[in-house]
Amino acid sequence: MSSSRNSFTGTLGFVIAAAASAVGLGNIWRFPFLAARDGGGIFLLTYLILALTFGFTLLTSEVAIGRMTRKSPLTAYTSINKNARPICIMACVIPIIILPYYCAIGGWVLKYFISFLSGQAERAAEEGYFTGFISDVSSPIIMMAIFLAITMSVVILGVDKGIEKFSKLAMPFLILLILIICIFSLTLSHTDESGTVRTGMEGLRILFIPDFSSLTFQSLMNTLMDAMGQLFYSLSIAMGIMIAYGSYMRDDTNLPKAIGQIEIFDTAIAFLAGIMIIPAVYVFMGKEGMEASGPGLMFVTLPRVFSQMGRIGAFIGCLFFAMVLFAATTSSVSILEAIVSSFVDRFGIERKKAVMLEGVICFALGTLVCLGYNLLYFEYTLPNGAVGQLLDIMDYVSNNLMMPLVSIGTCILVGWVTNPDKIIGEITKNGESFNRKTVFVVMLRYIAPVMLFAILIKALGLL
Ligand code: PFF
Numbered sequence: 487m488s489s490s491r492n493s494f495t496g497t498l499g500f501v502i503a504a505a506a507s508a509v510g511l512g513n514i515w516r517f518p519f520l521a522a523r524d525g526g527g528i529f530l531l532t533y534l535i536l537a538l539t540f541g542f543t544l545l546t547s548e549v550a551i552g553r554m555t556r557k558s559p560l561t562a563y564t565s566i567n568k569n570a571r572p573i574c575i576m577a578c579v580i581p582i583i584i585l586p587y588y589c590a591i592g593g594w595v596l597k598y599f600i601s602f603l604s605g606q607a608e609r610a611a612e613e614g615y616f617t618g619f620i621s622d623v624s625s626p627i628i629m630m631a632i633f634l635a636i637t638m639s640v641v642i643l644g645v646d647k648g649i650e651k652f653s654k655l656a657m658p659f660l661i662l663l664i665l666i667i668c669i670f671s672l673t674l675s676h677t678d679e680s681g682t683v684r685t686g687m688e689g690l691r692i693l694f695i696p697d698f699s700s701l702t703f704q705s706l707m708n709t710l711m712d713a714m715g716q717l718f719y720s721l722s723i724a725m726g727i728m729i730a731y732g733s734y735m736r737d738d739t740n741l742p743k744a745i746g747q748i749e750i751f752d753t754a755i756a757f758l759a760g761i762m763i764i765p766a767v768y769v770f771m772g773k774e775g776m777e778a779s780g781p782g783l784m785f786v787t788l789p790r791v792f793s794q795m796g797r798i799g800a801f802i803g804c805l806f807f808a809m810v811l812f813a814a815t816t817s818s819v820s821i822l823e824a825i826v827s828s829f830v831d832r833f834g835i836e837r838k839k840a841v842m843l844e845g846v847i848c849f850a851l852g853t854l855v856c857l858g859y860n861l862l863y864f865e866y867t868l869p870n871g872a873v874g875q876l877l878d879i880m881d882y883v884s885n886n887l888m889m890p891l892v893s894i895g896t897c898i899l900v901g902w903v904t905n906p907d908k909i910i911g912e913i914t915k916n917g918e919s920f921n922r923k924t925v926f927v928v929m930l931r932y933i934a935p936v937m938l939f940a941i942l943i944k945a946l947g948l949l
Contacts, residue, residue, distance in 0.1 A: 491556065492645035492837075494731075497739045499650040501747050503820070504549075504722075504731050506653035508752040509660070510817030511591060512719040514810055515784045517756040518693075518763040520716055522776040524709040527696030530757070533713040537753050540937060541717040542922060543929035544893055546745050547900050547909060548723055552732020553741070554912040559726030560828035562733070563895070567903050573895035576888050580725040581824045582844070583884045586851035587877045588821060589637065592814045593629030593856075594620070594785060599807035602792075607800035611793035616785040626856040634848055637818045641826055642841045645734050649819055656812040663809035664758050670802060671766040676794070684772065689765030692773070711944055714937055715885070720752055722817070724889035724896070726824035733827070741913050742920050762806075763788070770794040784810070822848075855880070869947040886945035890938045897938070901931040 494500040521529045555562045559577040563570035597619060601610045609615060620626055640652045674686040718724060735741075763783070767775045770791045792803035822844060829840035854862065858876030867873050868882050900909050906927050914920050943949045 491734070493734045493736060494650055495646050496736060497744055499646065499654070500731065500735050500739060501744050501751075502657055503645075503650050503653045504728065504744075504748045505751040506657050506816035507722045507727055507731070507820030508720060508748060508817075509657075509755045510720075510722075510813050511588070511595075511810070512716070513752065513756040514759045514763075514813055515781075516716060516719065518760040519776075519783055520712050521693060521760050522764055524712055525697045525701065525705070526693050528698070528701065528706075529709050529713060530694065530760075531696065532709050533716065533756075534753065536710075536713050536717055537721075537749055538922075539925055539929055540714065540934055541721050541723070542745065542749055543926050543934055544718075544723045544896070545721050545728060545748065546742070546913065546926060547896055547930065548728035549732035549735065549745060550741060550909045550912045551896070551900070552729040553735045553737070554909070556733050557729075558733065558827035558831040559729045559824055560832045562729050563899060567899060570895065570899055570903075573892055573899065576892050576895075577724070577726040577729070578825065578828045580884050580888050580892065581727070581821045582847065583851075583880050583888075584725065585818065585821045585825065585844070585848050587855050587880050588814070588818050589634045589848060589852050590626065590630045590855040590877060591781075592633035592637075592811075592818055593626055593631075594781070595807060595810045595814055596633050597625070597629045598785065598789070599804070599811050602800060602804040602807055605800065607789070607803050608793055610803070611789040615789070616781070620856075620859040623857070623860050626859070627853050630852045630856055631849060633815070633818070634845060634852065636815060637822050638841050638845045640815070640819045641822045642838055644837065645823070649823060652819065653816050656816050660809055660812045660816075661755075663805050663812075664755065664762060667762045667802060667806055667809070668758055671762050674766060674769045674795075676769045678772070684769045686765035686769055689768030690761060692768060692776075693760050693764045711941065714941055718889055718893070718941075719885060720756060721749075722820060724892045725821070725884070726828065727820045730824045730827040731820070738916060740916065740918050742918055742922075766791050870945050871947060882945070887942065890942040890945070894935055894938045894942075897930050897935045901927075901935075906930055 494503060551562055551566065555565045557565055560574050563573045563577070598610060601607070640648045642648065672686040672690060675683060677683045722728060764776060767787060771787060775787055788806070789803065792799035792806070795802060822841070825844045826837060826840045829835055829843065830837055855877050863875065865873055865875070866879060868878065870882070870886065872878065872882070874882070900906060910920065910923065910926070920926070940949065
């Protein structure tokens with residue numbers, strides 16, 4: 487390893503930073519909604535099985551490629567095979583597309599945190615508050631810029647003194663806040679106007695107990711697709727982050743063990759987010775309230791739930807948005823680091839300059855994303871049938887098209903072009919036991935590419 491290359495201080499530093507990257511907006515608003523929509527327990531079970539096989543294989547491959555090559559996403563794949571240039575370029579472009587809209591949403595979270603902190607919980611729950619905010623020209627841009635500036639200031643400090651330190655500080659708070667809100671959510675009880683009493687524990691049952699009554703082959707396929715897509719998003723794979731983080735990992739780190747810990751952590755937080763959100767929404771809004779997704783769930787439904795809780799709701803809401811802010815910042819930091827590492831490695835520029843350069847690009851694209859809800863508003867129907875604005879198009883192109891392509895490329899490169907033994911040699915280079923070796927090889931060579939291809943053709947509206 488070159489002495490000038492940044493590195494994590496040890497195994498714990500790597501695991502915390504990678505877990506902090508994985509735990510983000512995806513866990514908090516996407517996972518609970520998918521779980522509620524896709525039959526509760528059935529989705530959870532499918533997700534768990536896929537996390538331990540499909541997610542594990544892709545995550546392990548990327549971290550191992552990073553450590554083996556000691557290169558950034560823009561250069562790592564080509565040092566394994568010269569023809570892998572398209573994968574390198576895509577793996578670098580994906581985070582450049584994602585960061586601006588992630589920061590735009592980070593700005594929305596910041597706005598809500600400030601609103602709750604300054605005693606405006608009631609206003610935040612009013613009809614039209616969210617639409618009013620995003621259709622304003624300047625304030626979403628200002629919030630996005632503040633969120634981006636926080637992200638940049640962490641990455642400028644480097645891998646160990648910036649990212650690792652920040653993650654070690656933020657993650658305990660995040661866990662504590664999630665646990666407090668979970669306990670609160672489970673102990674809720676509410677009687678609505680018709681006299682129906684709904685409790686948090688009933689909501690928990692809806693989340694966990696599989697609903698087989700409406701199970702069909704088609705619905706099982708949809709659940710499988712949703713779970714695979716969510717794993718991609720949630721584990722921060724196929725976008726260069728885990729390659730960059732792997733390249734900062736120490737040689738003596740037990741790689742399979744570290745990957746296992748990241749998986750457990752990310753999945754546990756997603757499940758806890760479900761326990762935190764679904765019972766609370768169910769208690770105050772009934773089953774219909776659980777149908778809102780994405781921005782609707784976090785910025786419209788939840789503030790209403792908090793306002794229904796009475797005076798304590800303003801406090802719980804404040805804790806909730808503080809927690810989401812921690813989760814979103816530690817993830818955006820990792821997205822920026824993936825880009826910066828590529829700029830530093832490929833063009834030989836200093837970290838500070840690379841951060842500034844990407845900061846300018848991100849600010850420009852992020853401004854367009856924010857203006858997509860007002861001055862530049864348009865509606866576009868995507869190939870998968872969803873209708874969206876600029877943010878949705880960027881999310882679609884990166885997550886639904888480019889990320890599966892990068893992962894298919896990774897599987898072919900590691901599983902077929904070079905021998906999987908090469909990567910297994912890296913994974914077990916300190917004599918570590920690699921219990922899921924057979925799962926890893928079979929997944930990498932046969933099953934994962936087929937699954938990824940299915941995600942891709944579904945995204946294109948062909949399935
Ligand atoms: N894994 C993080 C999350 O779940 O929010 C960060 C992230 C990675 C977000 C990749 C989006 C994405 F496409």
